[in-house]
Amino acid sequence: MKRATNVLAALSVCAASAAFAAPPAPGDVVYEDGAVAQSLTGAPGDPAAGKVLMNKGSGNCIACHAVSDLSELQFHGEIGPSLDGAADRWNEAQLRGIVANAKMTFPETMMPSFYKVDGFIRPGNAYTGKAPEGPLDPLLSAQQIEDVVAYLMTLKE
Amino acid sequence: MNLQYALGIAGLTLAVGIGTAAFAGPDEDKLVINDVIEMITEAPAPEHVKQLGTIYSGWRFRTDDTQALEADDFSNPAMLAVDAAAEAFSKVEGEAGKSCASCHEDVSKFKGLAPSMPKVVDGKVVVFEDMINSCRTNNMKAEAWKWNSDEMQGMVALIKNQSRGMPVNVTIDGDAKPFWEKGKEMYYTRYGQLELSCANCHEDNYGNMIRADHLSQGQINGFPTYRLKQAKLISVHNRFKGCIRDTRAETFKEGSDEFKALELYVASRGNGLSVETPAVRQ
Numbered sequence: 001m002k003r004a005t006n007v008l009a010a011l012s013v014c015a016a017s018a019a020f021a022a023p024p025a026p027g028d029v030v031y032e033d034g035a036v037a038q039s040l041t042g043a044p045g046d047p048a049a050g051k052v053l054m055n056k057g058s059g060n061c062i063a064c065h066a067v068s069d070l071s072e073l074q075f076h077g078e079i080g081p082s083l084d085g086a087a088d089r090w091n092e093a094q095l096r097g098i099v100a101n102a103k104m105t106f107p108e109t110m111m112p113s114f115y116k117v118d119g120f121i122r123p124g125n126a127y128t129g130k131a132p133e134g135p136l137d138p139l140l141s142a143q144q145i146e147d148v149v150a151y152l153m154t155l156k157e
Numbered sequence: 158m159n160l161q162y163a164l165g166i167a168g169l170t171l172a173v174g175i176g177t178a179a180f181a182g183p184d185e186d187k188l189v190i191n192d193v194i195e196m197i198t199e200a201p202a203p204e205h206v207k208q209l210g211t212i213y214s215g216w217r218f219r220t221d222d223t224q225a226l227e228a229d230d231f232s233n234p235a236m237l238a239v240d241a242a243a244e245a246f247s248k249v250e251g252e253a254g255k256s257c258a259s260c261h262e263d264v265s266k267f268k269g270l271a272p273s274m275p276k277v278v279d280g281k282v283v284v285f286e287d288m289i290n291s292c293r294t295n296n297m298k299a300e301a302w303k304w305n306s307d308e309m310q311g312m313v314a315l316i317k318n319q320s321r322g323m324p325v326n327v328t329i330d331g332d333a334k335p336f337w338e339k340g341k342e343m344y345y346t347r348y349g350q351l352e353l354s355c356a357n358c359h360e361d362n363y364g365n366m367i368r369a370d371h372l373s374q375g376q377i378n379g380f381p382t383y384r385l386k387q388a389k390l391i392s393v394h395n396r397f398k399g400c401i402r403d404t405r406a407e408t409f410k411e412g413s414d415e416f417k418a419l420e421l422y423v424a425s426r427g428n429g430l431s432v433e434t435p436a437v438r439q
Binding site: 060062063064074075076077078079110112113120121122123124125126127128129130131132136139 | 346347348349350351352353357361362365366367368369398401402403404405406407408
């Protein structure tokens with residue numbers, strides 16, 4: 001009997017997540033005036049994980065942006081605007097759109113598109129300088145996009 | 158120097174109020190090599206890159222410490238390679254039993270050549286590496302040097318050094334035109350998964366910090382350049398390769414037709430700046 005309940009419980013978890021089972025492929029994300037209303041994972045992101053991505057790996061947002069909340073880290077860039085107060089200027093859907101593909105909000109912007117996998121000129125295999133071996137991964141996964149958006153939502157002045 | 162320092166501090170205070178843009182720009186330092194050769198590190202932008210307003214040598218964007226290394230040949234770490242090349246110049250190699258000096262007597266004969274390079278000859282862009290290897294293989298019957306080898310870049314540096322201080326003056330019309338156009342197109346192409354062009358960094362954002370790097374105009378008047386990070390002389394094409402790789406792109410090869418066209422174009426953006434070879438960069 002006990003086993004049966006567990007199976008049931010497991011099933012219902014599956015059922016619950018099935019609605020958001022797979023994040024949309026980058027090409028299927030719907031932008032409205034640059035904004036993306038739906039969470040890419042169907043769940044809120046983790047701001048602490050997002051904070052780490054601002055500095056590291058494929059996020060590296062502070063290469064171009066200054067963020068006072070991250071002032072313990074050295075060398076913030078000056079290419080884009082300071083992200084202080086970003087959540088006062090933009091709502092969550094707009095921030096999701098900017099992080100996923102900033103060119104939908106700011107055409108021609110220098111900011112890379114973090115949730116995009118095609119349409120590039122001579123894309124490479126990460127930073128090797130070589131041709132890619134297969135399809136490209138987006139710079140940030142759906143989960144990572146949500147984490148970064150959750151972090152940006154904490155940037156209020 | 159003191160006044161500049163004070164101005165710098167004033168700029169800093171202002172910047173807090175009005176945003177980071179106030180940091181933007183080259184410094185005001187003057188480059189006089191060995192206290193003798195006055196270098197042009199700032200000039201009116203040539204007509205074909207009017208949008209820049211003023212062109213600046215990369216030297217103007219480096220820290221005082223790095224700048225000082227280039228200002229004096231005794232402290233310039235590239236001079237070791239240049240001295241080695243001066244010896245190689247008169248060293249007999251290859252089956253023809255000749256050295257560079259057998260045909261060219263003294264390397265000082267090359268004074269005045271660097272400002273016009275690269276140039277188009279017989280429908281091809283010729284860069285120094287090509288000239289040197291063609292002498293080695295055809296006239297000396299010696300082995301070609303590898304593009305990035307210390308021997309090759311040392312020899313390019315030695316020859317360009319003869320023209321140090323003279324203003325760059327690369328031809329962009331006539332036979333050069335189609336190559337120049339091709340190079341220009343590359344300069345504005347947004348390569349790689351990061352979709353960044355040379356112009357995004359070196360035209361739109363020179364003077365700004367990208368993480369820990371102070372962006373210059375990406376001029377090549379000082380190449381081959383001694384890069385402290387790599388602890389050796391690096392070629393123009395090696396630098397191009399690194400910059401394109403950093404856009405998460407598939408790069409081009411050193412010596413490729415693409416990079417030669419790009420070299421011609423980028424060199425012409427520095428028309429008016431002094432040849433600074435061998436420059437020192439971070």
